Amino acid sequence: MKPAPFEHQAPLTVEQAVSVLTEVGYDGKVLAGGQSLIPILNMRLASPGHLVDINRVAGLDTVEVTPDSVRVGALVRHAGLERSESAYAVLPLLRQALVNVAHPAIRNRGTTVGSIAHADAAGEMPAILALTDGVVEVAGPAGSREIAWSDFFLGALETSLAAEELAVAVRFGRFPDGTGTAFTEAARRHGDYAMAGVGVAVTLADGVVSAARASFVSVTDVPSVLDLAPALGGVEPGTSAWDSALDDAAEAVRGHVEPEGDIHASADYRRMLVTELTRRVLPQAADRAGASDD
Structure with a gap:
């Protein structure tokens, strides 16, 4: 179709962009990468x-x-951010997630800010914005404002951006020293939308x-963050208590997510999958945190 x-x-x-958006209102759509x-x-x-x-x-x-964030402009392509050594040095989570976004051809054109503004809960980058306590920078006829991730995502493909506003950048927050991160997802084919995904810090x-x-991909209506400190706090990774703590963390995830079933996977399968994925990546993040402390 056309x-x-x-x-x-x-x-x-x-x-000029804001002026046009103000004039056309909800009859306008912003084109950056256009992959969605x-x-x-x-x-x-x-x-x-x-x-x-x-x-x-x-x-x-x-x-x-x-010192506090990685700021990404609205025309930065996924591939450009993925290859950014300066961003990777301070926030490896960005590259860990970006390599899972669709296919290289899509990443070469698609934009990270556009993916976030699209607000698809099956997308990786909205979940990463949430996990990093990120902020969306917006320009509008009344000037500039910042929207915290928790106020930005309202529902499936719905954000708090006004029709006359333009998302000009996002800021991914940096983690404290001694933090390790990991991201993984499961899809029927690499590059397909994930049946479930998780990023951890x-x-x-x-x-x-x-x-x-x-934070999670494809198992919540909007991006969300689950605090796992009640399950893991005070535990030394690799000890006998660690396995039990991982079980507690997995159960917390099981109760937190609210997946929906579709032709690709049932809700129960998605819940089981994201629970197992979380248990799998937490030790990876803990190992990286330990390495950063050395």
Whole structure:
């Protein structure tokens, strides 16, 4: 199929983009990478009258590492962020997740901010924004504002962005020293949407777990974070108590997620799968946390 007719707009600045979005309102869609938007248009699941193409807007294609975060502009492609050595050095979780996003051809064009703004709970990067306590930077007719991840995602493919606002960047928060991370997912074929996925962060202090958290892919309606410290806190990885703590953490995940069944997997299978995946990646994150302490 082909998309319904639309008018193509190509602003050169953020201000021009916001002006166009203000004028067209909900009849406009922002185009950055287009890897989610174009299929939706082709299937006519959306029929906007205006496509606001921001690819010519200067200054939105940078990755910046600060003491507190990794800031990713709206035109940074998945592949660019994946290859960023400066981002990987301070937040390896980004690359750990990005290698699971679709296929290289998709990552070469798709944008990380666009994936987050699409707000698909089956996407990896919304879950990573949540796990890192991230923030979305927004430009609108009233100026700039920041939206915490917990206020950004409202439902399936729904965010708190107003029709006249543009997401110009996201900031992924950095973890404390002594933190290790890991990400994994299970899909029928590599590059397909995951049946279930999980990212975890484990922080060690004096050899024992001082903080632990997880976020999930394809098993919750919106991105969510589960605090695993009640199960793992105060436990030294690799000891006899560690296995029992992992069981407790897995049970916490089992009770937290709310998967739905579809043609790919039942709800019960997704719940079992994400529980096992969490138990599998927590030791990886703990090992990396221990290595960072050395």
